[in-house]
Amino acid sequence: xxxxxxxxxxxAGTPIxxxxxxxxxxxxxxIINLGIEGLMLIGALSGFAATFASGSLLLGVxxxxxxxxxxxxxxxxxxxxxxxxxxxxxxxxxxxxIGITAxxxxxxxxxxxxxxxxxxxxxLAQLPLVGKAFFNQDWLxxxxxxxxxxxxxxxxxxxxxxxxxxxxxxxxxxxxxxIPVNRYRFLAVACGSGFVGIGGAxxxxxxTPMWIENMTAGxxxxxxxxxxxxxxxxxxxxxxxxxxxxxxAMQLRFQAMGTTVSAHILQMLPYIFTIxxxxxxxxxxQKGASQQPGNxxxxxxxxxxx
Amino acid sequence: MPDLLQLTHxxxxxxxxxxxxxxxxxxxxxxxxxxxxxxxxxxxxxxNVLTGFYAPDSGGLQLDGQPVRFASPRDSLALxxxxxxxxxxxxxxxxxxxxxxxxxxxxxLLFSRRQQRARIEQTIEEFGLDLDLNAPVWKLSIGAQQxxxxxxxxxxxxxxxxxxxxxAVLTPQEAAKLFQxxxxxxxxxxxxxxxxHKMREVMEISDRxxxxxxxxxxxxxxxxxFDQKKxxxxxxxxxxxxxWQKSLPFSEEIVLExxxxxVRNDRGLADLDNxxxxxxxxxxxxxxxxxxxxxxxxxxxxxxxxxxxxxAAGEDITRSCARSSYIAxxxxxxxxxxxxxxxxxxxxxxxxxxxxxxxxCFRNGVFQSRSAIRDNAEEKIGQFAIKAGPPxxxxxxxxxxxxxxxxxxRELSEQPAVLVALYPTRGLDIGSAEYVHKxxxxxxxNGMSTILISEDLDELYKICDRIAVIFRxxxxxxxxxxxxxxxxxxxxxxGEVSA
Numbered sequence: 183x184x185x186x187x188x189x190x191x192x193x194a195g196t197p198i199x200x201x202x203x204x205x206x207x208x209x210x211x212x213i214i215n216l217g218i219e220g221l222m223l224i225g226a227l228s229g230f231a232a233t234f235a236s237g238s239l240l241l242g243v244x245x246x247x248x249x250x251x252x253x254x255x256x257x258x259x260x261x262x263x264x265x266x267x268x269x270x271x272x273x274x275x276x277x278x279x280i281g282i283t284a285x286x287x288x289x290x291x292x293x294x295x296x297x298x299x300x301x302x303x304x305x306l307a308q309l310p311l312v313g314k315a316f317f318n319q320d321w322l323x324x325x326x327x328x329x330x331x332x333x334x335x336x337x338x339x340x341x342x343x344x345x346x347x348x349x350x351x352x353x354x355x356x357x358x359x360x361i362p363v364n365r366y367r368f369l370a371v372a373c374g375s376g377f378v379g380i381g382g383a384x385x386x387x388x389x390t391p392m393w394i395e396n397m398t399a400g401x402x403x404x405x406x407x408x409x410x411x412x413x414x415x416x417x418x419x420x421x422x423x424x425x426x427x428x429x430x431a432m433q434l435r436f437q438a439m440g441t442t443v444s445a446h447i448l449q450m451l452p453y454i455f456t457i458x459x460x461x462x463x464x465x466x467x468q469k470g471a472s473q474q475p476g477n478x479x480x481x482x483x484x485x486x487x488x
Numbered sequence: 489m490p491d492l493l494q495l496t497h498x499x500x501x502x503x504x505x506x507x508x509x510x511x512x513x514x515x516x517x518x519x520x521x522x523x524x525x526x527x528x529x530x531x532x533x534x535x536n537v538l539t540g541f542y543a544p545d546s547g548g549l550q551l552d553g554q555p556v557r558f559a560s561p562r563d564s565l566a567l568x569x570x571x572x573x574x575x576x577x578x579x580x581x582x583x584x585x586x587x588x589x590x591x592x593x594x595x596x597l598l599f600s601r602r603q604q605r606a607r608i609e610q611t612i613e614e615f616g617l618d619l620d621l622n623a624p625v626w627k628l629s630i631g632a633q634q635x636x637x638x639x640x641x642x643x644x645x646x647x648x649x650x651x652x653x654x655x656a657v658l659t660p661q662e663a664a665k666l667f668q669x670x671x672x673x674x675x676x677x678x679x680x681x682x683x684x685h686k687m688r689e690v691m692e693i694s695d696r697x698x699x700x701x702x703x704x705x706x707x708x709x710x711x712x713x714f715d716q717k718k719x720x721x722x723x724x725x726x727x728x729x730x731x732w733q734k735s736l737p738f739s740e741e742i743v744l745e746x747x748x749x750x751v752r753n754d755r756g757l758a759d760l761d762n763x764x765x766x767x768x769x770x771x772x773x774x775x776x777x778x779x780x781x782x783x784x785x786x787x788x789x790x791x792x793x794x795x796x797x798x799x800a801a802g803e804d805i806t807r808s809c810a811r812s813s814y815i816a817x818x819x820x821x822x823x824x825x826x827x828x829x830x831x832x833x834x835x836x837x838x839x840x841x842x843x844x845x846x847x848x849c850f851r852n853g854v855f856q857s858r859s860a861i862r863d864n865a866e867e868k869i870g871q872f873a874i875k876a877g878p879p880x881x882x883x884x885x886x887x888x889x890x891x892x893x894x895x896x897x898r899e900l901s902e903q904p905a906v907l908v909a910l911y912p913t914r915g916l917d918i919g920s921a922e923y924v925h926k927x928x929x930x931x932x933x934n935g936m937s938t939i940l941i942s943e944d945l946d947e948l949y950k951i952c953d954r955i956a957v958i959f960r961x962x963x964x965x966x967x968x969x970x971x972x973x974x975x976x977x978x979x980x981x982x983g984e985v986s987a
C-alpha cells in the first residue's frame with residue numbers, strides 16, 4: 183500500500199520537479215519566469231508530436247527541450263536584451279503557450295504512442311519500501327535525479343555557476359568583473375525553459391502517453407510557487423515536488439477508495455497545499471532566511487545611474 | 489614619465505543632465521593622481537567612462553598613446569584598468585572567497601577551492617591584510633568590504649587603480665593602512681586615481697591634482713603648486729562658501745528630556761542603557777561615541793523603546809510613531825540619504841511634501857493640488873539653493889549635496905523645535921557641508937535645538953555648544969568644545985574617563 187503510494191508520488195511529482203528546476207535556473211540568473219505553464223504545454227505537445235511522428239521517445243524529449251528553449255528565448259529577448267517587464271512577458275508566454283498548443287494540438291488529439299516504460303535498477307530496486315518507488319521507474323525519472331545533482335554541482339562547483347549566481351545577486355558586480363551579463367542571462371532563461379519543456383513532455387510521454395488540451399492543469403503555477411518553497415535549491419525542489427506529488431497521489435487514492443468527500447474537494451487539495459506552502463515560505467523569507475537572488479526581477483542597465 | 493592614459497574632451501549626457509561637459513587630463517605611470525570636485529562635478533561619471541560602464545557621447549581615450557574604446561567593463565579590465573566603486577560591487581550573500589574568485593582570471597571551469605584560496609591568501613598576506621575568506625560579505629564592516637574590492641584589483645594585476653572616495657567609510661587607522669598600501673603600489677609603478685573630499689588626505693598623498701567643476705576639467709596642478717586653500721578655492725570657483733555664525737547663548741528652557749532610556753538592537757544587545765539627556769532651547773548638542781544611531785531612532789519613533797521616557801516640551805512621545813514625532817516637532821535628517829531620506833524615484837516636488845502631504849494647502853478635497861505642490865517646490869528650490877533637474881524628473885538624479893538639501897528643506901518646513909541630524913555632512917563637498925552647518929546654526933539663532941550626531945570630531949568642535957559622549961550605551965559626560973581637548977573626548981569615548 184505505502185509502496186504504491188510512494189510510486190505514485192514520484193510519478194506525479196516528476197513533471198513538477200523538472201519545471202521547478204527550470205524555473206530555479208531562470209531565477210538564479212535574476213529573471214522571473216511566469217511562462218512556466220505555457221512552456222510545459224509547449225514541451226508536452228512538441229514531445230508528443232515528435233514521438234508520434236518518429237516513434238522515438240528520445241527524439242520526443244529533445245523536441246520538447248528545443249521547442250521550450252526557443253519559446254523561452256522570446257522571454258529572454260524581451261526581459262534581458264530589451265529590459266522589458268518580466269511579469270508581463272512571462273504571463274504573455276503562458277497565454278501564448280496555452281493558445282498555440284490548443285491550435286496545433288488538434289491534429290494529434292486522440293492519437294496514442296508507446297510511452298516510457300519502467301526499467302528496474304538492479305539491486306537498488308530491491309530495497310525495502312523505497313526501492314520500487316525510486317528505482318523501478320522510467321528513464322526520464324532517473325534523468326530528473328541526475329539533473330537535481332547536476333544543477334547543484336553547476337551552481338556550487340563550477341566557475342560558470344558562480345558567475346551566474348553573481349549575476350542574479352548583483353549584475354553590476356559581475357559586469358565590473360568582465361562577465362557578459364546579458365549572454366549568461368539569455369542562456370540561463372533559454373536552457374531553464376528547455377528543462378521546463380521536458381517537465382511538460384513527461385506528462386505526454388510517460389504519465390498519460392497522449393496529448394490532451396491544457397493537460398498541465400496548473401502544474402506550471404505550482405512550480406513557480408515551489409521555487410520559493412525550495413529557496414532556489416535543487417535538492418529542496420525535489421522534496422517540494424514530491425510533497426506535492428504525494429498529496430496528488432493520496433487524493434487519487436481516496437477517490438479510488440470511494441470516500442464520501444466530493445471528488446472536487448479532493449482535487450483541490452494539491453492547490454490548497456500550494457497556497458499553504460507559499461504562506462509558510464513567505465513567513466520564513468521575512469524572518470531573514472531568504473535565499474532569494476538579490477536582483478530577482480530587476481532588469482540590468484549598465485548606464486542606469488545608481 | 490610618459491603618460492599612461494590620456495582623456496581628451498570627454499562629454500557624457502544623461503536625459504536632462506550634462507554630467508560631463510568637456511574633460512581632458514592625463515595620468516602618468518607611477519603617480520597618485522587626485523580628482524577633486526564638488527558633488528555633482530562629474531567625478532564618478534568620469535570614472536565610469538574610464539571603466540567602460542558609460543559610453544561617452546564624444547571625446548577620446550588614449551592608452552600608451554594608442555586610441556582605445558571601451559564597449560564594456562570587460563574591455564577596460566583587459567587593459568588593466570580597475571576600480572573600487574563608491575557603491576561596492578559585491579554580493580552580500582556570497583562568501584569573501586566567492587566574491588574575489590569571480591574577479592580572478594584563469595579560474596578553470598571546474599576549479600579547486602583550495603587552490604584558488606591559496607592564491608588569494610598569498611596576496612592578502614603580501615599586503616599585510618586580514619580577511620576571513622569564509623565569512624559572508626554582509627557580516628563584514630564596510631571597511632573590510634572595501635579591502636575585498638581592492639584585493640580583487642590587486643589579483644587582476646591592474647595597472648591603473650581607481651578609488652572613488654575610499655576613505656569616506658574608513659576609520660582613521662584604516663585610512664592610514666590604505667595609504668600605506670597605495671604608496672607601495674605606486675612604488676611598484678602602478679597608477680592610482682584617487683577621489684576624496686578630505687583635503688588633509690589629498691595633500692598627504694597626491695602627486696598631482698586635477699580639479700573638476702560642473703563637468704569640466706579646470707586645471708591640473710603638480711605637487712608643490714597647491715595647498716589646501718588654493719584647492720578649495722579652485723574647486724568652489726566663483727561660488728561663495730556660505731557664511732554663518734554660531735548661535736547666541738541659548739536659553740535655559742528644556743525642550744527635550746530623555747529619562748533612563750534603554751533600547752535593544754536586533755541581536756538583543758543594549759544600544760542604549762539607562763541613558764538620560766537634556767536639550768535646551770536653541771542649543772546645538774553634539775553626540776560622540778557609539779549608540780548614536782539607536783538614540784536618533786528612538787527620538788524619531790523608528791525603533792521600539794524598551795524602557796525609559798522621552799519628553800518633548802513636557803509631553804511624553806516615547807511610544808509615538810514617525811509621523812506623530814514629526815508633529816510633536818522633531819525633525820530628522822537620517823543617516824542613509826537615499827534609503828530612508830528620500831523616495832529616489834519620486835520627483836523633487838513630491839519628495840518635498842512627503843511629511844505634510846495631508847496638509848490642507850496641498851489638497852483640493854481628496855485630490856492633490858499639483859499647482860500648490862509645484863509652488864512649494866519652487867519656493868524651497870530658491871530658499872535652499874537646490875540645483876534641481878527638469879520638473880518631474882526623479883530626485884535620485886540629483887547629486888548627494890542637493891539630495892541632502894531636499895531633505896533639509898522638507899524637514900525644516902514646519903519649523904521644528906528639535907532637529908535630529910545623523911552624519912548630515914557625510915560625503916558632502918565643502919560648499920554643501922558648510923551650507924548644512926549654516927542651516928543648523930541659523931536654526932539655533934531662531935530657537936531650534938539640534939542633536940548633531942557625527943563621527944567627525946572636527947565637525948562637532950566647529951558647531952556644537954556641548955558634546956555628549958556615549959560609551960556602551962551610557963552617557964559618560966558632557967564636554968565643552970571651547971575647553972576640552974580632543975584627547976579628553978577620545979578617552980571618554982573609549983570609556984576610560986568620565987567628565
